[in-house]
Amino acid sequence: MEVFYTIEKKANAEFKDKGSKFLAYAFPVKSTEEVKEYLAEVKKEHPKATHHCYAYRLGTDGTQFRAVDDGEPAGSAGKPILGQIDSKQLTDTAVIVVRYFGGTLLGVPGLINAYKMSAAIVLQLVPSVQKNVETAYDLTFDYTILNEVMTVVKQQNCTVASQELQLFCTMRIGIPKANEELCLLRLKDIYGLEIAKVKK
Known part of the structure; x- marks a missing residue:
């Protein structure tokens, strides 16, 4: 589904x-x-x-x-x-x-x-x-790569559940199940970005 x-x-x-x-x-x-x-x-x-x-x-x-x-x-x-x-x-x-x-x-x-x-x-x-069925992920990264992260988030139709943008940023996003694999591949390409799947 x-x-x-x-x-x-x-x-x-x-x-x-x-x-x-x-x-x-x-x-x-x-x-x-x-x-x-x-x-x-x-x-x-x-x-x-x-x-x-x-x-x-x-x-x-x-x-x-x-x-x-x-x-x-x-x-x-x-x-x-x-x-x-x-x-x-x-x-x-x-x-x-x-x-x-x-x-x-x-x-x-x-x-x-x-x-x-x-x-x-x-x-x-x-x-x-x-609505898309989504999987939640937590992202942690340095402010310098915010634009790269946001580009992928927007292109892959992810929803941003919460974010704290300082010198060091944290963001919880929902990735649509339909393009979860592709989205994770794109995110993993970004140097210095940490991704963790949110446990239910």
Whole structure:
């Protein structure tokens, strides 16, 4: 896998069914901590809501995920929300759907549809972005070769995660998997540059 899809912006949408109001929120996330922070934010905004159901998928390989029904019948809320994230092949994405009960029971099929629709609508509002799967490397070098280093970094579409540029420089970069070998060859050609792969 060399690329993955995610969202970069937040969005919110509303869906109504038989008097029940569903408010959906989509967030770009990088960790479970971020998911918890957004969930706390949404709960604070809607303390009187009956349910705060959510789902997320994390990581470039998408192996970290969760679907939470928050009191709705098992599998009627979290799973349909996650299903929408997956149908768009997104990762590093969380969707929270807040429900205000409208007095009429929707039944499990009705709930599945309502949560699915709410998640689908909010995800339609944010464009999905294609990103490169990257491997992180730490570079250490003398300031005199900064231009050479930056030339390779730019040409190979690497992302700079952090940098400290003084007489002696350190930089953490993400190298796209698709051209990792070539990029490392080019970097190793630069005299005086130290490269270390970041351990996960």
